[in-house]
Amino acid sequence: MSIFTVHVPPGNQPDAADNTLFVRDGFYWSAALFTPLWLIFRRLWLELAIYMLATTLLAVAARHFALPIGYSLLAAALLQVYVGIEASSLLQGRLLRRGFEFAGVVAGKHQDEVERRYFSQASSPISMENPR
16 A cells, blocks of 8 residues: 655645645655656756766765775665655655645555545545534
């Protein structure tokens, strides 16, 4: 079962349901294996700049300290794994910077189920009666 965070567009727009975004929480293999391409595709420009700076610093440090190539590759792989782990947080941060509001957390097997679950819960009236 996957956990998704729900983000709604800013303000009370009539088409808010169409623009509601769901971000799966967890490890993103595509972000770990193809980090620069994944960051470009997701338009995470600041994160791409930081990633490129980090990889440049790793290469310079490896050359300066005359480290074997294995250490350089290990450091680069660990950086990519870190991006894969933090990918959902990077996506959530981008949405928050664009003005989207965090609306909740929903669990489900896949995104279609999560969307059905979220919108059925959001459309059902909430009882304000005292449960006593």
